[in-house]
Amino acid sequence: MSQREQLATQAARHLVPAIYSGRPWVEAGGLMSYAPSLEDMYRQAGVYVGHIINGTKVADLPVIQATKFELVINLKTAKALGLAIPEAFLLRANEVIE
Numbered sequence: 790m791s792q793r794e795q796l797a798t799q800a801a802r803h804l805v806p807a808i809y810s811g812r813p814w815v816e817a818g819g820l821m822s823y824a825p826s827l828e829d830m831y832r833q834a835g836v837y838v839g840h841i842i843n844g845t846k847v848a849d850l851p852v853i854q855a856t857k858f859e860l861v862i863n864l865k866t867a868k869a870l871g872l873a874i875p876e877a878f879l880l881r882a883n884e885v886i887e
Contacts (some may be wrong), residue, residue: 793817795867806870815861815886820870844856859883 790813809815816835833853835861840850860883863886867874879885 793819801866801869805869806867807871812859812861812884813865815866818866819830819860819863820866820872821857823860826857826859829857831853861886 793809793814794817797809797814797834800820801818806820809819809824809865811824811827815822819820837850837853842849861884862874862879862882864874864879865887
């Protein structure tokens with residue numbers, strides 16, 4: 790994560806349209822990311838902690854998988870790569886960085 794700006798810059802320099810594992814990569818100049826919502830994951834962690842504090846045994850807690858995902862697209866990077874992102878795809882994005 791500490792080198793995400795350099796990695797995103799190198800990917801763009803070599804015209805590699807990369808998809809990353811989270812919003813910070815796209816904010817650093819990456820093309821796009823599709824990843825679980827961090828807010829939703831933190832909320833679920835809080836629910837788990839609440840159950841444990843109230844006495845539920847950890848072994849009795851269900852395994853929860855992410856159910857909310859975010860698509861973030863960086864249009865500036867797409868233009869630099871010479872990519873045209875279809876309007877229908879942009880409409881499905883949770884956030885478009887221009």
